[in-house]
Amino acid sequence: MSHKILLKRIYELQEEQDGYRVLVDRLWPRGIKKEAAHLDEWAKEITPSTEIRKLYHQGEMPFEGFSQAYIEELNGNKAAEEFVGKCQNLLESQNLTLVFAAKNEQENHAMVLREWLRRRLRTRYQ
Template sequence: MAYELEIKRIYDMPAPTDGRRILVDRLWPRGMKKECAALSEWAKEVTPSPELRKLYHSGEMSFDLFAKAYREELEESADAAAFARRCRSWLQEAPVTLVYANKNTVENHVLVLRQWLLKAMTSCKND
């Protein structure tokens, strides 16, 4: 990889150093105008399932259990594998920034997704 895979809250100002900005939330962020988001794409296919998201956000599931279940969803998803291949390709050209809306910057799905993508992009080099 020539560039880094970054993460950033969508409410933080877009910057030229963001490169390709990809929204990785299933729901559109509240109060965010599409023209202000400066997105290259919206990758709903790599977000946690609605059921998993609801269990976690309702407090019925710890972050550790959520992260484990989400990683399993990603592992089983052909769309996630394809997204990892696209990310690997994009990172040859420019930075890629995964953007999200969650206020919690310490425990959120984007941290799990980024970690999974880094591993998946390394393992799919021969694809």
Template sequence: MKDIILKRVYDAKTNDETYRILIDRLWPRGMKSEDLEFDEWNKEIAPSQELRKWFAHKEERYEEFSRLYLEELKTKTEEVKRLQNIAKEKPLTLLYAAKDPIINHAVILKSFLQKEK
């Protein structure tokens, strides 16, 4: 598997030749579609609406959020496999809007994609 890179949508794009996937269910606040360079917007791999609202980026809920999101990912086998196949061919950039670079669903998804066979 090639590299999987995590990048905040608000950070400047680098010429990295990666396949760039927006992995948020909602469009990033304040971002114009023409300002975001991406290859795909994958809402399905994002946490469910209910889970996203419950988590609300509260650090004290992150452990439980991680567990619940992993359970959701285990039900999305076709989509997970598709992303893994892309990552076998070229580096993958997972784009997210969360402010915290450590406590967010992109970190969980990256780990899951790298571990699942």
């Protein structure tokens, strides 16, 4: 795996270095036309459940609790396991950019997903 898993807000311009672009939000971002998003995939099935997403955004769940709950969801999600395999293949030839709409670029579900993917991809080589 010689390429990177990148994070980018959907409101940022697409760049050649983005490689394969995947929207990792359950809801379509406001104000963005599908043609303008330049996405290769919309992976709704690997996003946080509505329940934990709402708890986190309403301030009823700290980021650490949200992260743990989301990782548990990913670990039990067959679509997420299939996504790991797809990512492994993609990363052999290009970067993978996880595209998200969250305003908070320091604490969001895309960060959790990227770290989960990195750990899963490492264990596939051991």
